[in-house]
Every structure is written in structure tokens, then in C-alpha cells.
Amino acid sequence: MKYRHVVIIVFLVLLVDQVLKFWIKTNMTLTQEYTIFADWFHIHFIENEGMAYGLQFGGGFGKMFLTLFRLVAVIVGFIYIKRLIRDGYHKGLIICGSLILAGAAGNLIDSLFYGMIFSESTAASVAQFMPEGGGYAGFLHGNVVDMLYFPLYKGFLPTWVPIWGGEYFIFFRPVFNIADAAISIGVITILLFQKRFLIRRIPANHNTVETNSVVDDQHQVM
Structure with a gap:
């Protein structure tokens, strides 16, 4: 697998x-939702200041960190994937690493620039x-902009379920984005x-042998 393939995937x-x-930022208000398929696939616009799937991390300083x-x-x-390619690791590992790298870069772009290039999204107004x-x-x-929402199950849990029995339950609750999905697919x-994937494939040694070199009796010069 070539390094250019990594660049293409990313x-x-x-x-x-x-x-x-x-498109979400410039066409939807915060918390606005569109139903895409049945009742289990929605585009639901939210933003988060932290990690993937809406997890938070330590306020303003944590956000910068x-x-x-x-x-x-x-x-x-990028440097590590280039080394994996050089060392002949399985292409599946390279592809998964590329997905993880692309996901990290996607959310990084939001964190670096979205605060400067967009006005604030609110429930009453679309960002400019x-x-x-x-x-x-x-x-x-x-x-970070999130929008993919898959509530595959909604309902009350049976009363025999420990702790949460009888409570209303939604699976899958987190709202995420394409970058988060790429990271998750790569890691899983x-x-x-x-x-x-984690087996290094060492290339065969194709050193040439001079015609006047001495070889072991058990080997023949081709």
C-alpha cells in the first residue's frame, strides 16, 4: 500500500x-432535527466543546489542551503511518490508521477554525x-459540530432490569459526526x-550473489 493511498483516504x-x-452550520439552527429514515435515523444538530460523542473535558483550558x-x-x-507502510504492515492496519487519522483531523479543523469563521449557532438563528x-x-x-443520531430503540425497560428497570431508555443516544464514525470504525x-493486522511483513532479501563468490554446499547460485 502506498502513502498516497493514505492521503486519498484522509x-x-x-x-x-x-x-x-x-451545510449543518449554515442551514440549521441549534438542536434542529430532520428525520431521514423511519424513527431511527435523524440529523440532529448539536455542538460540543469536548471529545467525541459529546464528552466534555475540563472547561476552557481543557478545550485548548x-x-x-x-x-x-x-x-x-502521519509520521507513524508512513513508518508502518515502510515496515510492511498489513494494509488493513494502514487503512484503519488512516480512518483514525482522518477522524482526528476532521474534529481538529472544527476546534482550530470554526470559532473564527462562524457566528454562534443558536436555537433561534442559523450561523453566518x-x-x-x-x-x-x-x-x-x-x-465540534455533531449531527448523526441513531435512536435504534426507545421504550421503557423491563422492571426486572437492575437499577434502570422501568425507566425510559434510548439506544443509541449519543449524537456524533463523520469524523467520530471514522475513528470508531478504525479502532473497532x-x-x-x-x-x-499487527504482524510485520518483512520483505524477502533479494541480495545478488557474485559468480565468483563462495557458497555453502547446501545452496546453489541461481
Whole structure:
């Protein structure tokens, strides 16, 4: 597998991720929702200041730290994947690593720039791209845009279920984005196929032998 294939995978994931986020920001108000299929696939616009799937991390300082961490992770990720290719690891590992890298880069773009290039999204107004008065936050402090919502099950749990029995339950509750999905797919696939993926394939040694060299009696010069 070539390094350019990694670049193509990352680019395609970023393209889909950012185009969808841009459309959401400029066409939907915060918490607005569209039903895509039946009652289990929705586009539901929210923003989060933290990690994937809406998890939070330590306020303003934590937000800046997380953004810088993502930036370092993306840079190191490109270098590491290049090394994996050089060392002949399974292409499945390279593809999964590319998905994880693309997902990290997708959310990184939100954190780095969205606060500067968009006005604030609210429940009453759609965000404006490049507003005259500036964006809603500074560099490193943009919110990550989430929109994919799959409530596959809604209902009351049986009373015999410990702790939560009889309570209303939604599965799957988190709202996420394409970047989060790419990270999850990459990580889960590596975990499932780690015995196959984490084996280094050492290229065969094709050193030539001079015609006047001495060889062992058990080997012949081809």
C-alpha cells in the first residue's frame, strides 16, 4: 500500500465530514432535527466543546489542551503511518490508521477554525459564515459540530432490569459526526483483527550473489 493511498483516504473522509458540517452550520439552527429514515435515523444538530460523542473535558483550558493534543496526534499519526507502510504492515492496519487519522483531523479543523469563521449557532438563528463582527470564539476554541443520531430503540425497560428497570431508555443516544464514525470504525476493526493486522511483513532479501563468490554446499547460485 502506498502513502498516497493514505492521503486519498484522509482527504475523502475530511471532504465528506467538512461539507456536511458546513451545510449543518449554515442551514440549521441549534438542536434542529430532520428525520431521514423511519424513527431511527435523524440529523440532529448539536455542538460540543469536548471529545467525541459529546464528552466534555475540563472547561476552557481543557478545550485548548484537547485541541493541541489533537494537533500533535495528527502530525505524529502521519509520521507513524508512513513508518508502518515502510515496515510492511498489513494494509488493513494502514487503512484503519488512516480512518483514525482522518477522524482526528476532521474534529481538529472544527476546534482550530470554526470559532473564527462562524457566528454562534443558536436555537433561534442559523450561523453566518465569515461574519463581519468576527466569530463566536478564538483560535483553538471552536466547537465540534455533531449531527448523526441513531435512536435504534426507545421504550421503557423491563422492571426486572437492575437499577434502570422501568425507566425510559434510548439506544443509541449519543449524537456524533463523520469524523467520530471514522475513528470508531478504525479502532473497532483493529481490535477485531489485531492478530492479523499487527504482524510485520518483512520483505524477502533479494541480495545478488557474485559468480565468483563462495557458497555453502547446501545452496546453489541461481
